[in-house]
Amino acid sequence: MAVLQISLVIAAYIVYKLISSYIADRRFNSFAEKNGCLPPADVSEPFPWGFRRLYRILRVKKTGEDVLDDIIMSDFDEAGGSRTIQFKVFDGSTMFMTADPGVLQAMLATQFNDFGTGKRRYDVFKPLVGKSIFSSDGPFWEHSRALFRPQFARENINDLEATENASSALITALGQTDSNGWTSGDEVLPLVYNFTLDTATDFLFGQSVESQRIAIAARSGSGAYQDHSTREQIEEAKNFTDSFGIMNDYLIMRIRMQSLWWLGDSLNLRRAIRRIQRFVDPIVKRSIDTATSSAKREEKKQSLMNNLATQTQDRTELRNQALAILLAGRDTTAGMLGWALTRLALHPEVFAKLRSTVLQEFQPGDPITFAKLKGCRYLQHFLNEVLRLHPTVPVNQRSAFKDTVLPVGGGRDGQSPMAVRKGTVILFSVYIMHRRKELWGEDALEFRPERWSEQRYPAWQFLPFLGGPRICLGQQFALTEASYLLVRLLQQFDAMEPTNAAEAQKLKKGLGVTMWPGDGTKVRFRKAAST
Numbered sequence: 001m002a003v004l005q006i007s008l009v010i011a012a013y014i015v016y017k018l019i020s021s022y023i024a025d026r027r028f029n030s031f032a033e034k035n036g037c038l039p040p041a042d043v044s045e046p047f048p049w050g051f052r053r054l055y056r057i058l059r060v061k062k063t064g065e066d067v068l069d070d071i072i073m074s075d076f077d078e079a080g081g082s083r084t085i086q087f088k089v090f091d092g093s094t095m096f097m098t099a100d101p102g103v104l105q106a107m108l109a110t111q112f113n114d115f116g117t118g119k120r121r122y123d124v125f126k127p128l129v130g131k132s133i134f135s136s137d138g139p140f141w142e143h144s145r146a147l148f149r150p151q152f153a154r155e156n157i158n159d160l161e162a163t164e165n166a167s168s169a170l171i172t173a174l175g176q177t178d179s180n181g182w183t184s185g186d187e188v189l190p191l192v193y194n195f196t197l198d199t200a201t202d203f204l205f206g207q208s209v210e211s212q213r214i215a216i217a218a219r220s221g222s223g224a225y226q227d228h229s230t231r232e233q234i235e236e237a238k239n240f241t242d243s244f245g246i247m248n249d250y251l252i253m254r255i256r257m258q259s260l261w262w263l264g265d266s267l268n269l270r271r272a273i274r275r276i277q278r279f280v281d282p283i284v285k286r287s288i289d290t291a292t293s294s295a296k297r298e299e300k301k302q303s304l305m306n307n308l309a310t311q312t313q314d315r316t317e318l319r320n321q322a323l324a325i326l327l328a329g330r331d332t333t334a335g336m337l338g339w340a341l342t343r344l345a346l347h348p349e350v351f352a353k354l355r356s357t358v359l360q361e362f363q364p365g366d367p368i369t370f371a372k373l374k375g376c377r378y379l380q381h382f383l384n385e386v387l388r389l390h391p392t393v394p395v396n397q398r399s400a401f402k403d404t405v406l407p408v409g410g411g412r413d414g415q416s417p418m419a420v421r422k423g424t425v426i427l428f429s430v431y432i433m434h435r436r437k438e439l440w441g442e443d444a445l446e447f448r449p450e451r452w453s454e455q456r457y458p459a460w461q462f463l464p465f466l467g468g469p470r471i472c473l474g475q476q477f478a479l480t481e482a483s484y485l486l487v488r489l490l491q492q493f494d495a496m497e498p499t500n501a502a503e504a505q506k507l508k509k510g511l512g513v514t515m516w517p518g519d520g521t522k523v524r525f526r527k528a529a530s531t
């Protein structure tokens with residue numbers, strides 16, 4: 001008896017679901033039609049949808065395929081001319097993907113309120129950052145953004161003492177030069193990651209974790225550094241950087257698994273997160289103590305954490321926000337610098353021009369300021385070109401918060417309006433957009449910083465930091481610290497070359513939440529005679 005009743009209930013539920021989805025489809029279709037919309041080009045795989053693509057993506061380490069140039073690009077190629085496509089994924093839902101400036105401008109600016117980072121972003125990042133500026137929408141995001149904005153003001157970015165310290169530590173870490181003045185040519189990418197960890201933690205916490213100096217001390221093994229407290233410091237710093245790496249591997253897995261994000265979890269991940277949190281907790285506690293004590297006025301410099309702690313003393317929120325900013329700011333900037341050094345080593349003519357510009361505009365001994373770095377046009381054009389061909393956040397996504405209409409993206413050619421249903425995820429790739437010949441010309445794939453002085457490009461086709469109300473808060477900070485380090489390197493060294501040119505030329509990518517040179521950055525520098 002019970003079996004029959006249960007079957008009836010299930011059958012009734014299925015019928016109810018079918019009818020309501022039929023009605024919802026009809027309503028949405030008439031909404032689309034009324035607004036003159038066409039669906040974007042459909043490149044769905046046959047059933048079971050999306051598994052072949054996921055399988056291909058999960059196997060790139062074995063097959064050597066490039067996720068962006070081979071897999072995502074082939075989806076676009078299949079659609080012919082359009083730069084907006086749709087495809088079904090394994091849970092039966094339809095996803096959109098775009099590399100169209102018009103669609104991006106609408107989603108990120110003119111129709112900002114119709115879209116957001118959505119529940120998926122929150123779910124994927126929850127174990128690490130919970131609710132934070134980076135993983136929330138609506139009032140909580142607005143509150144966070146307003147809280148942080150003052151810290152990113154120009155006065156704070158102009159305080160470049162920590163950047164100077166981190167730059168000179170990196171140059172020290174490059175090591176001794178040989179009799180011809182060349183550095184060893186070992187991998188420099190990890191040094192760059194430690195550089196951005198040091199500058200980001202100083203900015204956030206008012207105090208750098210000094211990962212570079214600690215590592216130098218550990219390597220030199222000099223007696224003075226081998227006392228107990230330093231050994232612990234070395235281990236702690238190593239634990240932190242290692243855990244950050246583990247966490248990144250899981251984050252990208254959770255992103256790729258889409259609705260199966262929860263499979264990307266393990267004791268290993270949880271342990272890494274606990275170690276990261278254990279590292280940040282004392283800093284959070286110190287900030288709260290400072291904020292609530294009367295001594296706070298005497299501090300020379302207010303760190304972001306200290307400012308935040310005057311607004312809220314909720315430890316979990318403070319920790320979440322701090323880690324979100326570290327996550328947003330560290331690997332992105334390191335990736336950009338890794339690509340910048342790779343490009344400098346591969347293009348001697350760009351190196352020479354940039355170096356002579358820098359030597360002219362930055363006399364030895366003169367302070368390197370925010371204004372001077374911004375004013376150095378070829379340096380900025382160089383970084384633009386690095387971020388055009390190697391945007392360190394190559395793929396991203398938004399969810400539709402309601403049924404809405406975007407001005408372009410629909411039809412085979414992508415020129416008609418396009419209806420987007422509430423809940424639809426729209427992936428977007430600025431990497432693909434930054435390489436489109438229709439937008440950048442026949443030489444789109446060539447690395448040519450000069451293009452930026454020859455022509456003005458429409459703003460919405462160059463979005464390494466996105467745009468609109470949610471544009472990267474750290475844009476000026478990132479460009480400033482990267483420019484600073486480059487100036488210091490160019491002042492010290494008069495030549496640069498890849499230690500394995502054949503490998504470097506392949507420009508293989510490492511892809512996680514961010515994108516970095518996948519074969520690392522094995523370059524050597526030659527000390528300039530006069531320094």
Ligand code: HEM
Pocket residue numbers: 117133134145200203324325328329330332333336391392393396397464465466469470471472473474475477478
């Ligand atoms: C080359 C370096 C960087 C790149 C390419 C970059 C790129 C981006 C992008 C694409 C976003 C938008 C994410 C989204 O809304 O989906 C973003 C957001 C953000 N970035 Fe950056 N970023 C860089 C450096 C930094 C640095 C150094 C910091 C901080 C010290 C930072 C802080 C943030 C914050 C707080 C957000 C969230 C803003 C919001 O949601 O309102 N970024 N960044």
Ligand SMILES: *[C@@H]1O[C@H](CO)[C@@H](O)[C@H](O)[C@H]1NC(C)=O
Pocket residue numbers: 161162165202208
């Ligand atoms: C920079 O380094 C100097 C010398 O080691 C130190 O006294 C100073 O506090 C450091 N500044 C910052 C902002 O870390």
Ligand SMILES: *[C@@H]1O[C@H](CO)[C@@H](O)[C@H](O)[C@H]1NC(C)=O
Pocket residue numbers: 173190191194210211212214215216234237238241
């Ligand atoms: C980066 O810093 C960590 C922590 O100090 C250290 O363990 C690691 O060896 C450093 N990396 C390099 C290449 O120096």
Ligand SMILES: *[C@@H]1O[C@H](CO)[C@@H](O)[C@H](O)[C@H]1NC(C)=O
Pocket residue numbers: 232233235236239
């Ligand atoms: C570093 O990690 C190891 C292994 O997880 C742990 O045993 C050790 O206590 C950690 N050290 C510090 C200083 O946090």
